[in-house]
Amino acid sequence: MSTVELASPARSYLEEGYGLRSWLTTHDHKRIAVLYGIGITFFFFLGGLAAALIRWELVTPAGDLVSAETYNKAFTFHGVVMVWFFLIPSIPATLGNFLLPLMIGARDVAFPRLNLFSWYLYVVGGIFTLGCLLLGGVDTGWTFYTPFSTMFSNSHVLMAVVGVFIVGFSSIFTGLNFIVTVHTMRAPGMTWMRLPLFVWSMYAVALVMILATPVLAMTLSLIGLERLFGVGIFDPALGGDPVLFQHFFWFYSHPAVYIMILPAMGVVSELITHGARRRIFGYRFMVYAIIGIAVVGFLVWGHHMFVAGQSMYASIVFSILSFIIAVPSAIKVFNWTATLYKGDISFDAPMLYALGFVGLFMLGGLTGLFLAATALDVNLTDTYFVVAHFHYIMVGGAVMAYLGGIHYWWPKITGRLYSEAWARFAAILMFFGFNLTFFPQYILGWEGMPRRYHEYLPQFQVWNVLSSAGATILGVAYVLPLVYLAWSLRYGARAGANPWDATGLEWQTSSPPPPHNFEQVPVVHEGPYAYRR
Amino acid sequence: MNARLHTVPEQFDDPVQQREAATLGMWAFLATEILFFGVLFAGYTLCRVRFPDAFAAASRHTDMLLGTIETAVLLTSSCAVALSVREVQLGGRRLATALLALTAALGISFLVMHGFEYYAEYEEGLIPAIHYTQHGVYAHGIEIFYCLYYFITGFHSLHVTIGVVLLLVMAWRTWHRAYDADYHTPLELTALYWHLVDIVWIFVYPLIYLVGRAG
Numbered sequence: 001m002s003t004v005e006l007a008s009p010a011r012s013y014l015e016e017g018y019g020l021r022s023w024l025t026t027h028d029h030k031r032i033a034v035l036y037g038i039g040i041t042f043f044f045f046l047g048g049l050a051a052a053l054i055r056w057e058l059v060t061p062a063g064d065l066v067s068a069e070t071y072n073k074a075f076t077f078h079g080v081v082m083v084w085f086f087l088i089p090s091i092p093a094t095l096g097n098f099l100l101p102l103m104i105g106a107r108d109v110a111f112p113r114l115n116l117f118s119w120y121l122y123v124v125g126g127i128f129t130l131g132c133l134l135l136g137g138v139d140t141g142w143t144f145y146t147p148f149s150t151m152f153s154n155s156h157v158l159m160a161v162v163g164v165f166i167v168g169f170s171s172i173f174t175g176l177n178f179i180v181t182v183h184t185m186r187a188p189g190m191t192w193m194r195l196p197l198f199v200w201s202m203y204a205v206a207l208v209m210i211l212a213t214p215v216l217a218m219t220l221s222l223i224g225l226e227r228l229f230g231v232g233i234f235d236p237a238l239g240g241d242p243v244l245f246q247h248f249f250w251f252y253s254h255p256a257v258y259i260m261i262l263p264a265m266g267v268v269s270e271l272i273t274h275g276a277r278r279r280i281f282g283y284r285f286m287v288y289a290i291i292g293i294a295v296v297g298f299l300v301w302g303h304h305m306f307v308a309g310q311s312m313y314a315s316i317v318f319s320i321l322s323f324i325i326a327v328p329s330a331i332k333v334f335n336w337t338a339t340l341y342k343g344d345i346s347f348d349a350p351m352l353y354a355l356g357f358v359g360l361f362m363l364g365g366l367t368g369l370f371l372a373a374t375a376l377d378v379n380l381t382d383t384y385f386v387v388a389h390f391h392y393i394m395v396g397g398a399v400m401a402y403l404g405g406i407h408y409w410w411p412k413i414t415g416r417l418y419s420e421a422w423a424r425f426a427a428i429l430m431f432f433g434f435n436l437t438f439f440p441q442y443i444l445g446w447e448g449m450p451r452r453y454h455e456y457l458p459q460f461q462v463w464n465v466l467s468s469a470g471a472t473i474l475g476v477a478y479v480l481p482l483v484y485l486a487w488s489l490r491y492g493a494r495a496g497a498n499p500w501d502a503t504g505l506e507w508q509t510s511s512p513p514p515p516h517n518f519e520q521v522p523v524v525h526e527g528p529y530a531y532r533r
Numbered sequence: 534m535n536a537r538l539h540t541v542p543e544q545f546d547d548p549v550q551q552r553e554a555a556t557l558g559m560w561a562f563l564a565t566e567i568l569f570f571g572v573l574f575a576g577y578t579l580c581r582v583r584f585p586d587a588f589a590a591a592s593r594h595t596d597m598l599l600g601t602i603e604t605a606v607l608l609t610s611s612c613a614v615a616l617s618v619r620e621v622q623l624g625g626r627r628l629a630t631a632l633l634a635l636t637a638a639l640g641i642s643f644l645v646m647h648g649f650e651y652y653a654e655y656e657e658g659l660i661p662a663i664h665y666t667q668h669g670v671y672a673h674g675i676e677i678f679y680c681l682y683y684f685i686t687g688f689h690s691l692h693v694t695i696g697v698v699l700l701l702v703m704a705w706r707t708w709h710r711a712y713d714a715d716y717h718t719p720l721e722l723t724a725l726y727w728h729l730v731d732i733v734w735i736f737v738y739p740l741i742y743l744v745g746r747a748g
Contacts, residue, residue: 106544107543107544108543108544109544110544110545110554110558111554111558112542112544172565175561176558176561176562176565177558179557179561180554180557180558180561181554183553183554183557184550184553184554184557185544185545185550185554210561210564210565211564211565211568212568213565214565214566214568214569214571214572215568215571215572217569218569218572218573219572221684222572222576222684225680225684229661229662229663230662231661231662231676231677231680232680233576233579233580233677233680233681238673238676238677239583239584239673239674239677240580240677241579241580241583244576244579248572248575248576516543521546
């Protein structure tokens with residue numbers, strides 16, 4: 001492509017070309033990360049609008065704002081978009097794509113063309129999903145449970161399924177790229193036990209992506225077959241087994257939860273070590289915990305089916321395994337806390353997000369133990385307790401970490417500094433808005449309000465109004481970064497190579513980095529997080 | 534042997550690193566393939582547990598002779614592609630090209646034989662949703678068996694088709710001296726892929742053709 005002029009300072013990756021064509025045909029992992037970032041932001045706010053519609057409807061007990069059908073389509077769209085078009089690609093495809101090669105001292109990922117191709121697959125999958133919305137939407141819930149999705153739903157199931165099928169391949173190719181990159185592209189001296197924890201989390205998540213996503217793809221194909229031809233293996237009326245569908249679906253979709261949270265854990269490890277200016281406490285245990293979560297994450301899917309007619313013995317095993325996976329998660333929380341101990345803590349915006357993550361993740365994780373207990377789960381299945389639980393993990397956990405990471409690496413990605421005051425304000429507002437939205441839902445669920453209905457008993461109204469009020473605050477808190485980060489692109493102060501005085505190879509090169517990341521291939525002499533203490 | 538000078542893409546330091554990356558990438562891809570087929574095998578197993586007699590009856594409708602010949606053809610083709618890789622490693626070109634062409638031809642003949650099978654099944658009325666005329670107590674289980682049969686063999690045939698195209702490209706490029714003893718990674722990876730196609734069939738063959746015939 002270009003020759004690096006050694007005499008003059010290298011041009012940054014942003015200055016490589018300005019036309020649309022230079023972006024849409026780029027092989028640069030940093031540009032692909034930015035492309036992903038744009039797509040993900042678009043879908044995040046689109047999915048957020050669907051959530052807003054849900055919360056507006058639930059302000060009053062009567063189903064008066066939208067019809068039941070529209071409500072079903074709203075929560076389905078919210079789920080499909082947020083899971084497959086925001087959460088799963090969020091950290092890996094943006095921060096991961098941008099940082100993985102930088103952090104290991106590589107010029108690019110191993111297969112740059114495949115990387116670009118995976119973004120195009122993401123876009124095509126997104127177009128199908130948007131098309132599905134424009135045609136009238138889909139009402140099955142994001143889980144596409146059979147036989148409703150195959151035999152009874154009159155909405156555009158096939159189109160939604162095709163969209164998800166396609167975006168699944170984007171995730172597989174990203175995972176494949178990351179695995180090969182970490183294995184073969186590390187700079188001299190960058191041994192496995194010197195990898196930043198973010199890289200470890202990307203590696204673990206890539207393993208989950210390539211091993212779980214194919215199962216989703218085939219399961220969705222089987223749904224398509226059953227819906228198109230009226231023959232298949234899921235519909236009980238045809239002699240099929242709907243629980244088999246649930247097994248297949250959750251074999252992917254439970255590990256998918258770890259696709260969302262493992263990268264968040266990686267980001268938070270970076271933010272906390274920097275925010276406390278300390279080495280991570282128990283690096284090796286953090287690594288083993290990441291791998292442990294990725295492996296055990298494959299073995300807990302049955303806890304979604306305690307009431308679905310699965311054998312009691314299977315439920316007991318899945319219950320025990322679900323308790324076991326809490327152990328590595330707890331190890332991570334303890335180690336983050338221990339890292340803070342005697343640290344030189346600064347409460348800058350990324351650190352606020354990281355601390356918010358730890359608290360919310362802990363609450364989400366602990367309520368997960370309620371749901372892992374078979375007897376208690378019978379009561380709580382399909383109530384708002386479950387909704388609150390997974391939103392604490394996915395929104396309180398993954399989204400907080402994603403935004404914390406975006407702030408932390410914003411100077412590296414764009415070369416500009418954002419407004420610290422606004423960033424802190426948004427982070428705190430988000431924390432309060434989030435808790436006000438979702439904590440009442442724990443109470444609602446505990447008191448027995450079921451999910452996925454557009455009307456409810458009047459006694460639940462107080463908590464629902466609180467939740468909707470919180471959602472409004474949360475919405476404002478999400479729009480704020482969009483505004484001040486966009487503002488910083490033009491008016492923000494220019495960032496130096498290492499504005500945070502942080503460790504890590506990504507801070508050793510200019511901001512924004514040159515097209516091939518480093519003027520010279522770096523040589524690594526020590527482990528990550530070499531802060532003073 | 535003057536193979537065209539192979540240029541290493543800019544993200545790699547040297548050809549060794551490129552080769553390692555490409556090989557690992559293919560192995561990772563093959564791992565995903567196993568999961569793709571794994572779902573179908575799992576579905577097959579569960580349905581067979583539910584309808585053991587119907588699956589046994591359905592299995593007897595399959596053409597064991599053709600299935601066996603297809604298995605032999607695929608195994609032979611795997612051998613041929615392995616020999617062609619060896620030949621390129623030793624610096625041969627003509628024999629390697631011929632072996633690759635033979636592999637592709639065997640792949641095509643596999644597809645043709647499968648086409649005949651599908652046609653015979655259509656005649657018999659064994660295609661669910663399109664032309665299905667089975668009656669009796671097992672009719673329903675047989676329908677599910679054939680549903681899975683078409684999905685599994687169809688998905689496998691898709692892989693065979695992709696493999697044949699890759700093999701023909703490899704044959705063309707080998708003939709035009711793109712590969713030599715030093716650089717032949719794409720050829721090796723194509724062979725790996727072809728072996729996977731073969732291995733999957735080794736599981737499909739007993740499950741579909743043999744399993745219900747004993748007793």
